Amino acid sequence: MGKSSLKQIRIGLHRNLIRFGIDIRKKRADRKLLEQVIFPELLRTPDYRRILFVGCAWYTLHYPQLFRSREFITMEISPDETPYGGSTHIIDSCENIARHFQENSLDVVVFNGVYGCGLNELPAIERTLLAVHHSLRLNGLFIFGWNDLPAMAPYRIEQLTGLNAFEPYVFPPLNKTIHESDSKNRHRFHFYRKELQ
Ligand SMILES: C[S@@+](CC[C@H](N)C(=O)[O-])C[C@H]1O[C@@H](n2cnc3c(N)ncnc32)[C@H](O)[C@@H]1O
Secondary structure (H helix, E strand, O other): OOHHHHHHHHHHHHHHHHHHOOOOOOOOHHHHHHHHHHHHHHHHOOOOOEEEEEOOOHHHOOHHHHOOOOEEEEEEOOHHHHHHOOOEEEEOOHHHHHHHOOOOOEEEEEEEOOEOOOEOOHHHHHHHHHHHHHHEEEEEEEEEEEEOOOOOOOOOHHHOHHHHHOEEOOEOOOOEOEEEOOOOOOEEEEEEEOOOO
């Protein structure tokens, strides 16, 4: 059996078993943090009603179900990943977020593993940050997850000037603005708020 058929079997198993709470994925520390600390906090906060999740993959396919009590919109540049998006799914580059959402209309943008995983050119990254800022409401939350590895971080974080438009935010369950995973992929979550300029 080929590698891709095995992958399809694994995805099918995950899709069916996760409904019963059985999780066959191998999860790194950053994935556990996302799902066990960050997501519960989003779900605990009633103001976080309209959430944009950027970048879909087989291992995120059940996220729309986790957020069924919210408006959970997925966005992904590759049509191949559409089966892993939610019922409201946008096939487009995150550079174009502002084409799909009005100003101040999103409560949360979860932007994990996209910078350095396809979104690699500085102008496109800056366009994305500008668009996220435009579409987030005041006090809206921006979660920026990335891997601090040379192969996966095309620029130093200080070079991403669009991030300066946001205010670092102390994320309550972690009590810090940046979480650094103690794992091989050197994953970092940065938490930001949109504040009045
Ligand atoms: C590592 S994967 C999955 C990321 C997922 N958000 C997570 O939490 O793991 C990165 C995904 O980002 C998508 N991606 C890359 N560039 C993108 C862009 N400009 N706009 C939207 N999605 C993009 C890729 O196609 C890929 O499916």
